[in-house]
Amino acid sequence: MQSIPKPWIDPEDAPELTEDFGDRAIWSIGGAQVTQGVGRTAMRVARGRPHAVAPKVATTIRFDADLLAVLKASGRGWQTRVNALLREAVDQGRVKP
Numbered sequence: 001m002q003s004i005p006k007p008w009i010d011p012e013d014a015p016e017l018t019e020d021f022g023d024r025a026i027w028s029i030g031g032a033q034v035t036q037g038v039g040r041t042a043m044r045v046a047r048g049r050p051h052a053v054a055p056k057v058a059t060t061i062r063f064d065a066d067l068l069a070v071l072k073a074s075g076r077g078w079q080t081r082v083n084a085l086l087r088e089a090v091d092q093g094r095v096k097p
């Protein structure tokens with residue numbers, strides 16, 4: 001079966017999106033029909049990476065040069081691994097708060 005190409009529609013011919021257009025629309029999210037209020041709210045949701053529940057805090061720390069070289073040589077994510085090692089030391093009581 002051969003597919004029939006859809007005719008090109010000039011975007012300049014598209015109707016203007018007015019408030020009335022939104023009032024008459026059927027709103028859906030993920031295929032489920034929602035109210036206009038829910039749909040409009042969903043459109044205002046911030047884009048991008050979600051905020052962390054417990055965000056990390058930027059700080060400055062000094063390491064011995066040879067230690068830092070070893071850490072960086074372990075590849076991408078070395079700071080995350082250092083954080084995990086410190087978390088483990090605190091959880092095991094090797095570092096007191």
